[in-house]
Amino acid sequence: MSRIWIYLFSALCALVLSGVYQVKGVEVLTSSELEAVNGTNVRLKCTFKSTHPLSEEKTSVSWSFQPLRKTTAEMIFHYQESAYPPTKGLFKDHAVWSGDVMNGDGSITLQDVQFNFNGTYSCQVRNPPDIQGFASEISLRVVQKVSFSEIGILAIAVGGSIGIILLILIVYIIVRVFRRYDNDMGVEMEDHRSKDQMLCERTSDK
Template sequence: MSRIWIYLFSALCALVLSGVYQVEGMEVFTSSELEAANGTDVRLKCTFKSTHPLSEESITVSWSFLALGKKTPESIFHYQRTAYPPVEGLFKDHAVWSGDVMKGDASITLKDLQFTFNGTYSCQVRNPPDIQGFSGEISLRVVQKVSFSEIGILAIAVGGSIGLVLLILIIYIIVRVFRRQDNDMGFEMEDHRSKGQVL
């Protein structure tokens, strides 16, 4: 009988602890992929939701960068009460704070993009006692020119089709108007001829 109670107690503890684990968690949201042109600025958007009240004093934001072909990420930006941009290295004068932690925004902006900025950027947010299990990751591709996305191509195709239909409709209306005018003029000339013959 005592073993049954032990099993029941263990199961209850597991349920309670799993419930606490689910409550204590930070949700971080980023876009998975981003493409931007060399020499432009791009905002690395990172938003978060916390189960605890937000406080300027407690929230910390860390951004790291993993370059293509590298195995070890490097810290490139830190925020705690104020922004701490990099003072040396690849991202000096390139990474600036563009978020607002009190609105759940931990974004940074990369200015004057370089091809060496190709890689994966990780955004990690903490709001103790709320902790975050996984960081949001953005894969950035710096290109010579931004290629059209599938949505952009689709929008151009749809817009072009609508424009073509409108053009055909306008031509059709113009042709009909001119034909009607020609017919009206023909009737007037017939009228004049018939009146001349009567006279």
């Protein structure tokens, strides 16, 4: 009798383990940091991949927001078949759907961003039987004006240096061309003078 129970227990464990093994997480990707100018619109891009076919009925996207210096997050947007934007709170009339579930896009757009939108935004996707274990996060920084990164400053400096070098080279070529033209004109005028002088001498000899 004990052997029967052992066999049943082993079979049950095998079924459970096989089921757990087949359930895989949805791969969710976002940029880690994003900067936006106060009063403009910014798109929080979130793309995802699933091992199972996507569908409007089953696939869902949820966005949450965690303000700076706070440890708790609040749900601000949900999509499943249709968009469910916030009806109250900080993001009312600011968060709109801009994704396409069937193409693996769960993005939203924040309109007229404010300074109190600074914080961490989490994108979570579910597509049963795939489950999402970890949400992908974006750290948004709202600024008065766009600041240039060190790479951007370096690119501007290099581009400016190349532009100055090209300008000097163009001026040098133009000067050389004009000098050559002046020299050719001088030689041609000297030839004309020599010919005129020779004609005068021949005329006087006659």
